[in-house]
Amino acid sequence: MPRFSGPQLPRYRFAEFTVSPSRRRLLRRGEPVALIPRYFDLLLLLLEKRNEALRRREILEAVWSDVVVSDGALNQAVRVLRRALGDDPRNPLYIRTVSRHGYSFVFDDVVEEADDSRLPPSKSAEAGIGADRGESIEAALAILIDADRDEDDRREAAEALHTLGTAEALRRLDRRSGHERARALLRDSRWEVSDAEPVPILGQPAAWTTARHLIVMRLCRVLRLARRRWIAAVGGGAVGGLVGGTVGGLVLRFGPGSTAADSVLLALPIVGIMVGALGAVGVGAGLAVAEASFRSHRPAALIAFGALGGGAVGALAHGLGLLVLEGLFGRDLSPVAGGFEGLVLGGAVGFGYAWATPTSEGGMATPRGWARTAAAAMGGLTCGVSAILLARTGSYLGAMSLDFMAGSFPGSQVGIEPLARLLGEAEPGLLTRTMISGGEGFLFGFGVVSGLTRRPR
Secondary structure, eight states, X not given: OOTTOSTTSOEEEXXXXXXXXXXXXXXXXXXXXXXXXXXXXXXXXXXXXXXXXXXXXXXXXXXXXXXXOOXXXXXXXHHHHHHHHTOOTTSOSSXXXXXXXXXXXXXXXXXXXXXXXXXXXXXXXXXOSOSOHHHHHHHHHHHHTOTTSOHHHHHHHHHHHHHHHHHHHHHHHTTOTTHHHHHHHHHHHGGGXXXXXXXXXXXXXXXXXXXXXXXXXXXXXXXXHHHHHHHHHHHHHHHHHHHHHHHHHHHHHHSTTOOOOTTHHHHHHHHHHHHHXXXXXXXXXXXXXXXXXXXXXXXHHHHHHHHHHHHHHHHHHHHHHIIIIIHHHOOXXXXXOOHHHHHHHHHHHHHHHHHHOOOTTOSEEOOOHHHHHHHHHHHHHHHHHHHHHHHHTTOBOHHHHHHHHHHTSTTOOOOSHHHHHHTTOSSSOHHHHHHHHHHHHHHHHHHHHHHHTOOXX
């Protein structure tokens, strides 16, 4: 809940409107005006700091503090508020756009009063959306399916259709020319209208074309943010690999019975960075794309796309390893981690991330403070458990794969025997494999989620 909402705030009255923070309601002449929670929070913020020119960044930090959204989300929120208030952006009475800065609530006569008294009586006879609802729907549909119209105009028409009646709009839309993109826009905009009805795609005309339009639409709108989050996730995976490689280098150099040279202290961290970053390239890309493209099925999308990204990179790395080491040196690399292991670990990170960051409205989660640490820990925990299960079934992950490959080359100084002795095993056994795999999985998942949830500046 944003800091500026709650029963401690006064109730606001201006013109024919009443805003009640304790009841979280906007009334016009006593009749409720539907707003989704984010937009109600935005209206409260503008009222609380009325006559101040609020920066766009300040608004986004306050209203969308737990998710990352594109700049267009704020434009859309203001557009919906203006429509709810009957405001004209060209001659604003309530919300003024401050060029290259943000927005300001400019209506002078705002009355503050205790929010525990009776609300204004309803005047239902004065409420309504117009005498001819059918004509309004047809006019909005004409704008929605017009490919030559501005994107903002078409999105505003979609939001108006939800207000007039989603089901009726879909019935009238049917198979008109351009219905695929229009249906996708209706599906995407339903999140911005409080009382919007579902917009199904599967089982409808040209379902796959509509789905493609929807995915492209969302990807284009948040591509910049998704790219930044992907880069941050790769950085987080690299840091996780650095930590694992550094700890591993210290153990191998100074552990019981070690014969490794000092060079292992530099070599293993470098290898850790490369392995962690490479894995995060796939998993981070999958998670970023899932959040950018899906809102109503976010958890399933995170698991599926995290798994696909991890599997793709794992298969590619394994294939290149086979080509180089088996093709050139004749070494068998079949036990080394590949596509299946990447699939499992990527899906596990997606599961932990989705579980720890539920967002009812979709969007890119950006928990802060301890919440961010908890989300990263959950991603690390689910990935670590999956890594342990893989190791117990015979799969070779990071350090185990490195140890396996090193054993194929005489004179190699890389071996995990010092760690096994440190854990009380004469040679690497079940305990050693469990500790190494679980630790690597945890560090990887923790790093990816920690980077992914870094809020862009």
